[in-house]
Amino acid sequence: MYNNAKLIIILCILSLVDVDCKDYYRLLGIRKNASEKEIExxxxxxxxxxxxxxxxxxxxEFAEVANAYEVLKDPExxxxxxxxxxxxxxxxxHQEHYNPRDSYFTFNDFDFDDIFQNIHFNHGGFGGRSQEFIQKHNFEGTIVEExxxxxxxxxxxxxxxxNLYYFFTDNSRKCSSVFKGFVxxxxxxxxxxxxxxxxCNKHPSLCNKGAQSVPYLIAYTHGNKDPHVFxxxxxxxxxxxxxxxxIPSELVEIATHKQLSDFVDNQTITHVVVIVKKTLFLTILKSLSVYVKSKIKIGYIKASNAQLTKKIRLFKNTETATLYHISNSETMDGPSIEINSNNFADVLLWLNLKQxxxxxxxxxxxxxxxxxxxxxxxxxxSDNQFCFIFVKYGHKNENAIHNLFPSIAKRFGQDPLKIRYIDAQSQTDFVTAFNLPRLCTSVKMCTKFLVYRAKRGRFRIMDEELTVGNIERFIDNVITNSVVVDKTLNHKPAIVDKFAHNEF
Known part of the structure; x- marks a missing residue:
C-alpha cells in the first residue's frame, strides 16, 4: 500500500499520467483536524x-465537493x-470517483484484470481469462429488477x-465500489x-450493444426514443x-398569489397544490404528475415562499413535500398527505380518491x-356536454326560479350535462350572442333558460313558462333529441371577469 501511494505522489509531481491528486480538505475549505460538524x-x-x-x-465542481464530503464524513x-x-x-x-473521459477503468484503479476485461468486452466477449471474484451483486430486497x-x-x-438501466459485471472493482451508493x-x-x-457476464451481446463500459447507466423517458446517458x-x-x-414533468409552478388563486378556482379536472422543500421530492412529484396527467393537475409551491405557504390554512412545515386538495381559493382548506421515499403508491391512491x-x-x-x-x-x-344556462337580469322575482335549479341539477347529475347561470347585466357580450337583450325590466319577457352546444355553435331557448315541470321536460327532450338544438349564434360568446379590479 505504501509503495502504491508513493508511486502516485511521484506521478502527480512529474505529471506523467492523468492522475487525480485532489486535496479533499482544500476542496471543502477546512482544516485536516476538522470535526464532523465542521465538515458538514x-x-x-x-x-x-x-x-x-x-x-x-x-x-x-459540485460532484468533486460531494465526493470529498462522502469520504470525509465517513470515519473509516x-x-x-x-x-x-x-x-x-x-x-x-471505497472510492466512487472516476474520470468520465476514460473508456472503461482509469489507470488509477490498478486493476489489470479489469483492464483485460475491458478489452474482451469491447471485442464482443467475456471469456478467455479467469477473473478475480470481488462481489456478486445481490438485488434481492431492492427496487432493482435484473x-x-x-x-x-x-x-x-x-x-x-x-426506466433506468444499470449495466454491470460481477468481477469489476468499480461496479462493486458504486453498488451500495447506487442502490x-x-x-x-x-x-x-x-x-x-x-x-454483462450473463448477457454480453446485450451489453456490447447497449453499454460502452461498466458500470454504465442509461435512462429512457416517456415519449423519448433516444436514451439519456449518465x-x-x-x-x-x-x-x-x-x-x-x-425525468418528465407535468408540474405547474405556482409563484404568485394570482397564480395560486387561478390554479385553485380554475378546475375542469382535479387540481392539487403541493408545498415542497427538497429537490428529491420535486423529482418524485414530477413522476407523479406524469402518472396522473390526464385526470389531475399538480401545482407546486416552494417551501421557501412564505408569502404563499401561509395562504394554505392547514399548512405545516415539511421536510419533504405535502399535497393539499383545495377546492376553494377563499378558504384555502382541504385534506392533505405528506410524501416520502416509501409511500409513492399510497400517494398515487390518495390522488385517485381525490379525483x-x-x-x-x-x-x-x-x-x-x-x-x-x-x-x-x-x-x-371542447366541452362534450349539454350546457344549460339560466339567464338572470337582476329582478327580485327571479329568485324563486333561481332557487329551483339546485334540486333540478341534482336530479340530472348522472346525465351528460351541466346547469349554470349567468348575470346578463355584467355579461352583455355573452347574452347578445343568443339574441337576448342587454337590459330588461320584465321577468316574463326576458328571464330565459337555454341550452348551448358550443362544439356545434348552436343553441335553443326554452319557450314555456319557467316552472319545475317545464324545465325538467325541456331538459329531458333535449338530451333525448326530441328538441332540436338548431339556432345559430349572433356572434361568438365571451365572458368578462366581473372582479377584474380585485385581481392581485
Whole structure:
C-alpha cells in the first residue's frame, strides 16, 4: 500500500499520467483536524454555491465537493484517505470517483484484470481469462429488477415515466465500489421510476450493444426514443441530480398569489397544490404528475415562499413535500398527505380518491358560469356536454326560479350535462350572442333558460313558462333529441371577469 501511494505522489509531481491528486480538505475549505460538524457545515456552504439548480454548468465542481464530503464524513474512509490518499480508497474499494473521459477503468484503479476485461468486452466477449471474484451483486430486497435481452427490449417500448438501466459485471472493482451508493440512491425514488439491471457476464451481446463500459447507466423517458446517458462522477449525489434533470414533468409552478388563486378556482379536472422543500421530492412529484396527467393537475409551491405557504390554512412545515386538495381559493382548506421515499403508491391512491371525489362533486352542481371556468373549457368548444344556462337580469322575482335549479341539477347529475347561470347585466357580450337583450325590466319577457352546444355553435331557448315541470321536460327532450338544438349564434360568446379590479 505504501509503495502504491508513493508511486502516485511521484506521478502527480512529474505529471506523467492523468492522475487525480485532489486535496479533499482544500476542496471543502477546512482544516485536516476538522470535526464532523465542521465538515458538514463546509459542504452545505459549498453545495449552496455549486448546486446545478443554482449554478448551471458547475456539475463537475459540485460532484468533486460531494465526493470529498462522502469520504470525509465517513470515519473509516477518512482514516484511509488521511493515510493513503485517493489511491488508498480505491485499493480498499471505497472510492466512487472516476474520470468520465476514460473508456472503461482509469489507470488509477490498478486493476489489470479489469483492464483485460475491458478489452474482451469491447471485442464482443467475456471469456478467455479467469477473473478475480470481488462481489456478486445481490438485488434481492431492492427496487432493482435484473433482466435479460427480451425483458430489456419489452421495457424500452413501454416506458410510463422513466426506466433506468444499470449495466454491470460481477468481477469489476468499480461496479462493486458504486453498488451500495447506487442502490441507496435509486431506493429514494421507489415507485417513481423503474430500475433494471443487466449482468454483462450473463448477457454480453446485450451489453456490447447497449453499454460502452461498466458500470454504465442509461435512462429512457416517456415519449423519448433516444436514451439519456449518465456521465456523472459518482452514483450517489450526481445520479440524484441527473434524474431530477431528465425525468418528465407535468408540474405547474405556482409563484404568485394570482397564480395560486387561478390554479385553485380554475378546475375542469382535479387540481392539487403541493408545498415542497427538497429537490428529491420535486423529482418524485414530477413522476407523479406524469402518472396522473390526464385526470389531475399538480401545482407546486416552494417551501421557501412564505408569502404563499401561509395562504394554505392547514399548512405545516415539511421536510419533504405535502399535497393539499383545495377546492376553494377563499378558504384555502382541504385534506392533505405528506410524501416520502416509501409511500409513492399510497400517494398515487390518495390522488385517485381525490379525483373520484372531485368528479362526484361536479355531478348535479348548479353554479355561475365564470370567466375562469369558461376560459378553461366549461361550456366551450371542447366541452362534450349539454350546457344549460339560466339567464338572470337582476329582478327580485327571479329568485324563486333561481332557487329551483339546485334540486333540478341534482336530479340530472348522472346525465351528460351541466346547469349554470349567468348575470346578463355584467355579461352583455355573452347574452347578445343568443339574441337576448342587454337590459330588461320584465321577468316574463326576458328571464330565459337555454341550452348551448358550443362544439356545434348552436343553441335553443326554452319557450314555456319557467316552472319545475317545464324545465325538467325541456331538459329531458333535449338530451333525448326530441328538441332540436338548431339556432345559430349572433356572434361568438365571451365572458368578462366581473372582479377584474380585485385581481392581485
Amino acid at each position: 457545515k463546509a459542504f452545505r456552504k459549498k453545495a449552496k454555491l455549486l448546486h446545478p439548480d443554482v449554478a448551471p454548468g458547475k456539475d463537475k 474512509k477518512r482514516k484511509i484517505y488521511d493515510r493513503y490518499g485517493e489511491d488508498g480508497l480505491k485499493q480498499e474499494g 433482466i435479460g435481452s427480451k425483458e430489456y427490449n419489452n421495457s424500452i417500448r413501454n416506458v410510463r415515466v422513466l 441507496e440512491t435509486i431506493t429514494k425514488f421507489k415507485g417513481a421510476i423503474n430500475v433494471f439491471a443487466i449482468n 456521465n456523472g462522477e459518482n452514483f450517489a449525489l450526481s445520479l440524484e441530480i441527473w434524474l431530477h434533470k431528465i 373520484n371525489e372531485f368528479k362526484k362533486n361536479l355531478l348535479g352542481v348548479y353554479k355561475e358560469l365564470t370567466k375562469k371556468a369558461f376560459d378553461s373549457g366549461e361550456c366551450g368548444t
